[in-house]
Amino acid sequence: MWKLIFWAIVIGLIIQVIKRNLSAKANRASENQKAAEAGIENMVECDQCHVHLPRSEAFLVEGKFYCSRAHIKSDV
Numbered sequence: 001m002w003k004l005i006f007w008a009i010v011i012g013l014i015i016q017v018i019k020r021n022l023s024a025k026a027n028r029a030s031e032n033q034k035a036a037e038a039g040i041e042n043m044v045e046c047d048q049c050h051v052h053l054p055r056s057e058a059f060l061v062e063g064k065f066y067c068s069r070a071h072i073k074s075d076v
Protein backbone atom coordinates (compact mmCIF):
# COMPACT_ATOMS: atom_id res chain seq x y z
CA MET A 1 0.00 0.00 0.00
CA TRP A 2 2.76 2.49 0.91
CA LYS A 3 4.58 1.64 -2.29
CA LEU A 4 1.51 2.69 -4.25
CA ILE A 5 1.32 6.04 -2.43
CA PHE A 6 5.06 6.55 -2.93
CA TRP A 7 4.77 6.01 -6.70
CA ALA A 8 1.69 8.23 -6.89
CA ILE A 9 3.75 11.04 -5.29
CA VAL A 10 6.73 10.41 -7.60
CA ILE A 11 4.53 10.45 -10.71
CA GLY A 12 2.75 13.57 -9.44
CA LEU A 13 6.09 15.36 -9.04
CA ILE A 14 7.20 14.34 -12.54
CA ILE A 15 3.96 15.68 -14.01
CA GLN A 16 4.44 18.96 -12.10
CA VAL A 17 7.99 19.36 -13.47
CA ILE A 18 6.76 18.75 -17.03
CA LYS A 19 3.92 21.24 -16.57
CA ARG A 20 6.34 23.82 -15.19
CA ASN A 21 8.61 23.41 -18.23
CA LEU A 22 5.67 23.83 -20.57
CA SER A 23 4.37 26.94 -18.83
CA ALA A 24 7.89 28.42 -18.80
CA LYS A 25 7.90 28.16 -22.58
CA ALA A 26 4.42 29.71 -22.74
CA ASN A 27 5.60 32.57 -20.52
CA ARG A 28 8.51 33.24 -22.86
CA ALA A 29 6.11 33.38 -25.81
CA SER A 30 3.78 35.78 -24.01
CA GLU A 31 6.75 37.96 -23.03
CA ASN A 32 7.55 38.36 -26.72
CA GLN A 33 3.95 39.34 -27.28
CA LYS A 34 4.11 41.86 -24.43
CA ALA A 35 7.26 43.38 -25.92
CA ALA A 36 5.49 43.72 -29.25
CA GLU A 37 2.52 45.40 -27.61
CA ALA A 38 4.83 47.80 -25.76
CA GLY A 39 6.26 48.98 -29.09
CA ILE A 40 9.50 47.03 -28.79
CA GLU A 41 8.70 45.09 -31.90
CA ASN A 42 10.86 42.53 -33.54
CA MET A 43 11.87 43.41 -37.06
CA VAL A 44 11.42 40.75 -39.68
CA GLU A 45 12.72 40.44 -43.21
CA CYS A 46 10.58 39.93 -46.29
CA ASP A 47 11.50 36.64 -47.90
CA GLN A 48 10.94 38.10 -51.35
CA CYS A 49 12.52 41.59 -51.39
CA HIS A 50 14.49 41.40 -48.08
CA VAL A 51 13.08 44.67 -46.78
CA HIS A 52 12.82 44.91 -42.99
CA LEU A 53 9.50 45.72 -41.37
CA PRO A 54 7.85 45.38 -37.94
CA ARG A 55 6.55 41.93 -37.12
CA SER A 56 2.96 43.21 -36.75
CA GLU A 57 2.95 44.60 -40.30
CA ALA A 58 4.41 41.50 -41.88
CA PHE A 59 2.47 38.63 -43.39
CA LEU A 60 3.48 35.25 -42.00
CA VAL A 61 3.00 32.43 -44.48
CA GLU A 62 4.35 28.95 -43.82
CA GLY A 63 6.98 30.27 -41.41
CA LYS A 64 8.23 33.01 -43.75
CA PHE A 65 7.58 36.73 -43.53
CA TYR A 66 6.47 38.93 -46.40
CA CYS A 67 6.09 42.71 -46.58
CA SER A 68 2.96 42.63 -48.72
CA ARG A 69 0.41 40.25 -50.15
CA ALA A 70 2.00 40.70 -53.56
CA HIS A 71 5.26 39.20 -52.28
CA ILE A 72 3.67 36.07 -50.83
CA LYS A 73 4.75 33.27 -53.09
CA SER A 74 1.66 31.63 -54.48
CA ASP A 75 2.77 28.11 -55.14
CA VAL A 76 -0.47 26.73 -53.69
Ligand SMILES: [Zn+2]
Pocket residue numbers: 046047048049050051066067068071
Ligand atom coordinates in the same frame (compact mmCIF):
# COMPACT_ATOMS: atom_id res chain seq x y z
ZN1 LIG B 1 8.71 42.19 -49.97
